[in-house]
Amino acid sequence: MIASIQTVKALLDGADRIAVLTGAGVSAESGVPTFRGADGLWKDLRAEDLAHPEAFSRDPRLVWEFYNWRRSLLADCKPNRAHHALAALEAHAPSMLLMTQNVDGLHHAAGSSNVIEMHGSIWRVKCTHCSYTAEDHSPLPELPRCNSCGEMLRPDVVWFGEQLEPGILHSCVESAAHADIFMTIGTSGLVQPAASLADLAKRHGAVTVEINLDPTPNSGLVDFSLQGKAGEILDKLIP
Numbered sequence: 001m002i003a004s005i006q007t008v009k010a011l012l013d014g015a016d017r018i019a020v021l022t023g024a025g026v027s028a029e030s031g032v033p034t035f036r037g038a039d040g041l042w043k044d045l046r047a048e049d050l051a052h053p054e055a056f057s058r059d060p061r062l063v064w065e066f067y068n069w070r071r072s073l074l075a076d077c078k079p080n081r082a083h084h085a086l087a088a089l090e091a092h093a094p095s096m097l098l099m100t101q102n103v104d105g106l107h108h109a110a111g112s113s114n115v116i117e118m119h120g121s122i123w124r125v126k127c128t129h130c131s132y133t134a135e136d137h138s139p140l141p142e143l144p145r146c147n148s149c150g151e152m153l154r155p156d157v158v159w160f161g162e163q164l165e166p167g168i169l170h171s172c173v174e175s176a177a178h179a180d181i182f183m184t185i186g187t188s189g190l191v192q193p194a195a196s197l198a199d200l201a202k203r204h205g206a207v208t209v210e211i212n213l214d215p216t217p218n219s220g221l222v223d224f225s226l227q228g229k230a231g232e233i234l235d236k237l238i239p
Protein backbone atom coordinates (compact mmCIF):
# COMPACT_ATOMS: atom_id res chain seq x y z
CA MET A 1 0.00 0.00 0.00
CA ILE A 2 2.98 2.34 0.51
CA ALA A 3 3.46 2.61 -3.27
CA SER A 4 -0.22 3.53 -3.69
CA ILE A 5 -0.01 6.18 -0.97
CA GLN A 6 3.02 7.76 -2.65
CA THR A 7 1.27 7.67 -6.02
CA VAL A 8 -1.96 9.16 -4.65
CA LYS A 9 0.04 11.81 -2.78
CA ALA A 10 1.77 12.86 -6.01
CA LEU A 11 -1.57 12.92 -7.87
CA LEU A 12 -3.14 15.09 -5.13
CA ASP A 13 -0.19 17.52 -5.23
CA GLY A 14 -0.73 18.08 -8.94
CA ALA A 15 -4.53 18.00 -9.01
CA ASP A 16 -6.69 21.05 -9.53
CA ARG A 17 -10.24 19.75 -9.25
CA ILE A 18 -10.51 17.48 -6.20
CA ALA A 19 -13.89 16.05 -5.13
CA VAL A 20 -14.22 14.27 -1.81
CA LEU A 21 -17.16 12.24 -0.45
CA THR A 22 -17.11 11.39 3.25
CA GLY A 23 -19.21 9.16 5.47
CA ALA A 24 -19.55 8.20 9.10
CA GLY A 25 -16.12 6.52 9.15
CA VAL A 26 -14.42 9.94 8.97
CA SER A 27 -16.08 10.92 12.28
CA ALA A 28 -15.43 7.55 13.94
CA GLU A 29 -12.07 8.73 15.38
CA SER A 30 -13.97 11.63 17.01
CA GLY A 31 -16.03 9.10 18.96
CA VAL A 32 -19.14 9.38 16.74
CA PRO A 33 -20.87 5.99 16.29
CA THR A 34 -21.02 4.86 12.66
CA PHE A 35 -24.33 3.85 11.14
CA ARG A 36 -23.69 0.21 10.41
CA GLY A 37 -20.81 -0.67 12.65
CA ALA A 38 -21.19 -2.62 15.89
CA ASP A 39 -21.61 0.73 17.70
CA GLY A 40 -24.38 1.81 15.33
CA LEU A 41 -27.28 0.53 17.35
CA TRP A 42 -29.37 2.56 19.76
CA LYS A 43 -31.65 0.70 22.20
CA ASP A 44 -31.23 -2.28 19.85
CA LEU A 45 -32.77 -0.21 17.07
CA ARG A 46 -30.97 0.44 13.78
CA ALA A 47 -30.45 4.03 12.71
CA GLU A 48 -32.04 3.16 9.38
CA ASP A 49 -35.30 2.23 11.15
CA LEU A 50 -35.34 5.54 13.02
CA ALA A 51 -34.10 7.89 10.28
CA HIS A 52 -37.40 7.42 8.46
CA PRO A 53 -40.48 9.65 7.94
CA GLU A 54 -42.75 6.71 8.82
CA ALA A 55 -40.91 6.17 12.10
CA PHE A 56 -41.36 9.87 12.87
CA SER A 57 -45.08 9.94 12.10
CA ARG A 58 -45.58 6.70 14.06
CA ASP A 59 -43.59 7.73 17.13
CA PRO A 60 -42.14 11.25 16.99
CA ARG A 61 -41.15 11.08 20.66
CA LEU A 62 -38.93 7.99 20.03
CA VAL A 63 -37.31 9.54 16.95
CA TRP A 64 -36.65 12.79 18.80
CA GLU A 65 -35.20 10.79 21.71
CA PHE A 66 -32.79 9.18 19.18
CA TYR A 67 -31.78 12.54 17.69
CA ASN A 68 -31.47 14.27 21.06
CA TRP A 69 -29.26 11.38 22.21
CA ARG A 70 -27.03 11.83 19.13
CA ARG A 71 -26.94 15.64 19.60
CA SER A 72 -25.90 15.22 23.23
CA LEU A 73 -23.19 12.74 22.20
CA LEU A 74 -21.95 15.02 19.40
CA ALA A 75 -21.86 18.07 21.69
CA ASP A 76 -18.61 16.70 23.19
CA CYS A 77 -17.08 15.45 19.91
CA LYS A 78 -14.26 17.37 18.28
CA PRO A 79 -12.95 17.13 14.71
CA ASN A 80 -10.19 14.51 14.36
CA ARG A 81 -7.08 14.44 12.18
CA ALA A 82 -9.12 13.22 9.19
CA HIS A 83 -11.30 16.35 9.33
CA HIS A 84 -8.23 18.57 9.82
CA ALA A 85 -6.34 16.92 6.95
CA LEU A 86 -9.27 17.55 4.59
CA ALA A 87 -9.45 21.19 5.72
CA ALA A 88 -5.71 21.48 4.97
CA LEU A 89 -6.29 19.92 1.54
CA GLU A 90 -8.91 22.57 0.76
CA ALA A 91 -6.44 25.29 1.74
CA HIS A 92 -3.94 23.73 -0.70
CA ALA A 93 -6.53 23.23 -3.49
CA PRO A 94 -9.22 25.92 -3.10
CA SER A 95 -11.40 24.44 -5.86
CA MET A 96 -11.86 21.25 -3.79
CA LEU A 97 -15.46 20.32 -2.96
CA LEU A 98 -16.19 18.24 0.12
CA MET A 99 -19.50 16.36 -0.05
CA THR A 100 -20.43 14.74 3.22
CA GLN A 101 -23.16 12.28 4.14
CA ASN A 102 -22.52 13.15 7.76
CA VAL A 103 -24.87 15.46 9.63
CA ASP A 104 -22.49 16.15 12.55
CA GLY A 105 -20.98 19.45 11.36
CA LEU A 106 -17.41 18.30 12.15
CA HIS A 107 -15.99 19.27 8.73
CA HIS A 108 -17.10 22.87 9.26
CA ALA A 109 -15.74 22.75 12.81
CA ALA A 110 -12.34 21.68 11.40
CA GLY A 111 -12.29 24.71 9.08
CA SER A 112 -13.51 23.24 5.78
CA SER A 113 -15.69 25.82 4.03
CA ASN A 114 -16.49 24.34 0.61
CA VAL A 115 -18.74 21.67 2.11
CA ILE A 116 -22.04 20.20 0.89
CA GLU A 117 -24.03 18.46 3.63
CA MET A 118 -25.87 16.01 1.36
CA HIS A 119 -28.04 14.62 4.14
CA GLY A 120 -28.62 17.85 6.09
CA SER A 121 -27.52 18.77 9.59
CA ILE A 122 -28.44 17.35 12.99
CA TRP A 123 -27.93 20.88 14.36
CA ARG A 124 -30.72 22.33 12.19
CA VAL A 125 -34.43 21.89 12.87
CA LYS A 126 -37.34 22.60 10.53
CA CYS A 127 -41.06 22.88 11.00
CA THR A 128 -43.31 20.03 9.82
CA HIS A 129 -45.88 22.63 8.70
CA CYS A 130 -44.40 26.03 7.87
CA SER A 131 -41.10 27.25 6.43
CA TYR A 132 -39.53 27.88 9.85
CA THR A 133 -36.02 26.51 10.22
CA ALA A 134 -33.29 27.24 12.77
CA GLU A 135 -29.74 26.23 13.63
CA ASP A 136 -29.78 25.22 17.32
CA HIS A 137 -26.99 23.50 19.28
CA SER A 138 -28.74 23.73 22.65
CA PRO A 139 -30.52 20.71 24.18
CA LEU A 140 -34.06 20.44 22.77
CA PRO A 141 -37.27 19.37 24.54
CA GLU A 142 -38.70 15.88 23.98
CA LEU A 143 -41.08 17.19 21.31
CA PRO A 144 -39.78 20.55 20.03
CA ARG A 145 -42.43 22.98 18.78
CA CYS A 146 -42.18 25.64 16.07
CA ASN A 147 -41.68 29.20 17.39
CA SER A 148 -43.70 30.49 14.48
CA CYS A 149 -46.77 28.25 14.16
CA GLY A 150 -46.58 25.94 17.18
CA GLU A 151 -46.54 22.74 15.12
CA MET A 152 -43.94 19.99 15.67
CA LEU A 153 -40.34 20.48 14.56
CA ARG A 154 -38.21 17.71 12.99
CA PRO A 155 -34.47 17.37 12.45
CA ASP A 156 -33.46 19.04 9.18
CA VAL A 157 -31.88 15.87 7.79
CA VAL A 158 -32.71 13.71 4.75
CA TRP A 159 -34.39 10.54 5.96
CA PHE A 160 -34.46 7.24 4.07
CA GLY A 161 -37.07 7.40 1.33
CA GLU A 162 -36.76 11.21 1.17
CA GLN A 163 -35.15 12.91 -1.78
CA LEU A 164 -32.01 14.97 -1.45
CA GLU A 165 -32.44 18.65 -2.28
CA PRO A 166 -32.28 18.68 -6.12
CA GLY A 167 -29.77 21.53 -6.13
CA ILE A 168 -27.51 19.69 -3.73
CA LEU A 169 -27.61 16.47 -5.73
CA HIS A 170 -26.92 18.39 -8.96
CA SER A 171 -23.84 20.07 -7.42
CA CYS A 172 -22.51 16.70 -6.23
CA VAL A 173 -23.02 15.06 -9.62
CA GLU A 174 -21.40 18.00 -11.44
CA SER A 175 -18.43 17.95 -9.06
CA ALA A 176 -17.89 14.20 -9.47
CA ALA A 177 -18.29 14.43 -13.27
CA HIS A 178 -15.62 17.16 -13.60
CA ALA A 179 -13.15 16.01 -10.95
CA ASP A 180 -9.49 15.19 -11.70
CA ILE A 181 -9.45 13.14 -8.50
CA PHE A 182 -12.49 11.74 -6.65
CA MET A 183 -11.90 10.43 -3.13
CA THR A 184 -14.49 8.45 -1.16
CA ILE A 185 -13.54 8.29 2.53
CA GLY A 186 -15.09 6.44 5.50
CA THR A 187 -18.28 5.25 3.87
CA SER A 188 -19.70 1.75 3.41
CA GLY A 189 -20.86 2.75 -0.08
CA LEU A 190 -24.36 1.41 0.57
CA VAL A 191 -26.51 4.54 0.70
CA GLN A 192 -27.78 5.93 -2.58
CA PRO A 193 -27.43 8.27 -4.35
CA ALA A 194 -24.09 9.12 -2.64
CA ALA A 195 -22.72 5.62 -3.24
CA SER A 196 -22.92 6.00 -7.03
CA LEU A 197 -20.75 9.12 -7.22
CA ALA A 198 -17.46 7.17 -7.33
CA ASP A 199 -18.58 5.19 -10.39
CA LEU A 200 -19.87 8.37 -12.05
CA ALA A 201 -16.54 10.12 -11.44
CA LYS A 202 -14.63 7.17 -12.85
CA ARG A 203 -16.82 7.04 -15.96
CA HIS A 204 -16.02 10.72 -16.53
CA GLY A 205 -12.29 10.17 -16.34
CA ALA A 206 -11.41 10.95 -12.71
CA VAL A 207 -8.74 9.06 -10.82
CA THR A 208 -10.75 7.42 -8.04
CA VAL A 209 -9.44 6.73 -4.54
CA GLU A 210 -11.18 4.97 -1.65
CA ILE A 211 -9.99 5.22 1.95
CA ASN A 212 -11.96 2.95 4.26
CA LEU A 213 -11.41 0.58 7.17
CA ASP A 214 -13.25 -2.25 5.42
CA PRO A 215 -13.81 -3.24 1.78
CA THR A 216 -16.97 -1.80 0.20
CA PRO A 217 -18.95 -2.34 -3.05
CA ASN A 218 -16.80 0.48 -4.50
CA SER A 219 -13.46 -1.14 -3.60
CA GLY A 220 -13.37 -3.13 -6.83
CA LEU A 221 -14.08 -0.20 -9.12
CA VAL A 222 -11.81 2.52 -7.75
CA ASP A 223 -8.27 3.00 -9.04
CA PHE A 224 -6.75 3.05 -5.53
CA SER A 225 -8.35 1.31 -2.54
CA LEU A 226 -6.43 2.29 0.62
CA GLN A 227 -7.67 0.17 3.51
CA GLY A 228 -7.17 1.60 6.99
CA LYS A 229 -8.12 4.44 9.30
CA ALA A 230 -8.96 7.69 7.54
CA GLY A 231 -6.90 9.79 9.99
CA GLU A 232 -3.78 7.68 9.59
CA ILE A 233 -3.92 7.50 5.79
CA LEU A 234 -4.88 11.15 5.27
CA ASP A 235 -2.00 12.19 7.55
CA LYS A 236 0.33 10.45 5.09
CA LEU A 237 -1.38 11.89 2.01
CA ILE A 238 -1.78 15.47 3.18
CA PRO A 239 1.20 16.87 5.10
Ligand code: BV8
Pocket residue numbers: 022023024025026028029034035036037040048051101102103119157158159160161162163164185186187188189190191192193211212213214216228229230231
Ligand atom coordinates in the same frame (compact mmCIF):
# COMPACT_ATOMS: atom_id res chain seq x y z
C1 BV8 B 1 -33.33 8.73 -2.11
C2 BV8 B 1 -29.29 11.38 7.45
C3 BV8 B 1 -34.92 8.72 -3.80
C4 BV8 B 1 -30.11 11.00 8.61
C5 BV8 B 1 -28.95 9.44 6.03
C6 BV8 B 1 -31.16 2.56 -4.89
C7 BV8 B 1 -30.84 1.28 -4.50
C8 BV8 B 1 -31.12 0.83 -3.22
C9 BV8 B 1 -31.73 1.68 -2.29
C10 BV8 B 1 -32.05 2.94 -2.69
C11 BV8 B 1 -31.78 3.38 -3.98
N1 BV8 B 1 -32.20 4.67 -4.07
C12 BV8 B 1 -32.76 5.05 -2.90
C13 BV8 B 1 -32.66 4.01 -2.03
C14 BV8 B 1 -33.12 4.00 -0.65
C15 BV8 B 1 -32.08 4.58 0.30
C16 BV8 B 1 -30.87 3.73 0.38
O1 BV8 B 1 -29.85 4.04 -0.24
N2 BV8 B 1 -30.95 2.69 1.18
C17 BV8 B 1 -29.78 1.84 1.37
C18 BV8 B 1 -29.54 1.63 2.85
C19 BV8 B 1 -30.01 0.54 0.63
N3 BV8 B 1 -31.72 5.93 -0.08
C20 BV8 B 1 -32.54 6.93 0.23
O2 BV8 B 1 -33.62 6.77 0.75
C21 BV8 B 1 -32.07 8.35 -0.13
N4 BV8 B 1 -33.13 8.99 -0.83
O3 BV8 B 1 -32.59 8.10 -2.80
O4 BV8 B 1 -34.49 9.23 -2.54
C22 BV8 B 1 -36.32 9.02 -3.94
C23 BV8 B 1 -36.78 9.13 -5.23
C24 BV8 B 1 -38.09 9.39 -5.41
C25 BV8 B 1 -38.96 9.54 -4.31
C26 BV8 B 1 -38.46 9.45 -3.02
C27 BV8 B 1 -37.13 9.17 -2.83
C28 BV8 B 1 -31.79 9.15 1.11
C29 BV8 B 1 -30.59 8.61 1.81
C30 BV8 B 1 -30.20 9.52 2.98
C31 BV8 B 1 -30.54 8.84 4.28
N5 BV8 B 1 -30.06 9.65 5.41
N6 BV8 B 1 -28.52 10.23 7.04
C32 BV8 B 1 -29.29 10.83 9.85
O5 BV8 B 1 -28.04 10.88 9.79
O6 BV8 B 1 -29.90 10.66 10.90
S1 BV8 B 1 -27.96 8.18 5.50
C33 BV8 B 1 -26.87 7.72 6.70
O7 BV8 B 1 -26.09 6.70 6.08
C34 BV8 B 1 -25.86 8.74 7.13
O8 BV8 B 1 -25.91 9.95 6.42
C35 BV8 B 1 -24.55 8.04 6.82
O9 BV8 B 1 -23.52 8.89 6.65
C36 BV8 B 1 -24.97 7.38 5.59
C37 BV8 B 1 -24.13 6.45 4.87
O10 BV8 B 1 -23.59 5.57 5.76
P1 BV8 B 1 -22.00 5.66 5.96
O11 BV8 B 1 -21.63 7.09 6.15
O12 BV8 B 1 -21.37 4.95 4.86
O13 BV8 B 1 -21.85 4.96 7.35
P2 BV8 B 1 -21.68 3.40 7.62
O14 BV8 B 1 -21.78 3.20 9.09
O15 BV8 B 1 -22.59 2.64 6.71
O16 BV8 B 1 -20.19 3.07 7.14
C38 BV8 B 1 -19.09 3.64 7.81
C39 BV8 B 1 -17.86 3.10 7.10
O17 BV8 B 1 -16.72 3.68 7.72
C40 BV8 B 1 -17.70 1.59 7.22
O18 BV8 B 1 -17.50 1.04 5.93
C41 BV8 B 1 -16.45 1.40 8.08
O19 BV8 B 1 -15.64 0.34 7.61
C42 BV8 B 1 -15.72 2.70 7.89
N7 BV8 B 1 -14.91 3.15 9.03
C43 BV8 B 1 -15.18 3.01 10.35
N8 BV8 B 1 -14.19 3.62 11.07
C44 BV8 B 1 -13.31 4.14 10.16
C45 BV8 B 1 -13.77 3.83 8.87
N9 BV8 B 1 -13.11 4.21 7.76
C46 BV8 B 1 -11.97 4.92 7.93
N10 BV8 B 1 -11.47 5.25 9.14
C47 BV8 B 1 -12.11 4.88 10.27
N11 BV8 B 1 -11.58 5.21 11.47
Ligand code: ZN
Pocket residue numbers: 127128129130131132146147148149150151
Ligand atom coordinates in the same frame (compact mmCIF):
# COMPACT_ATOMS: atom_id res chain seq x y z
ZN1 ZN C 1 -44.08 26.25 11.93
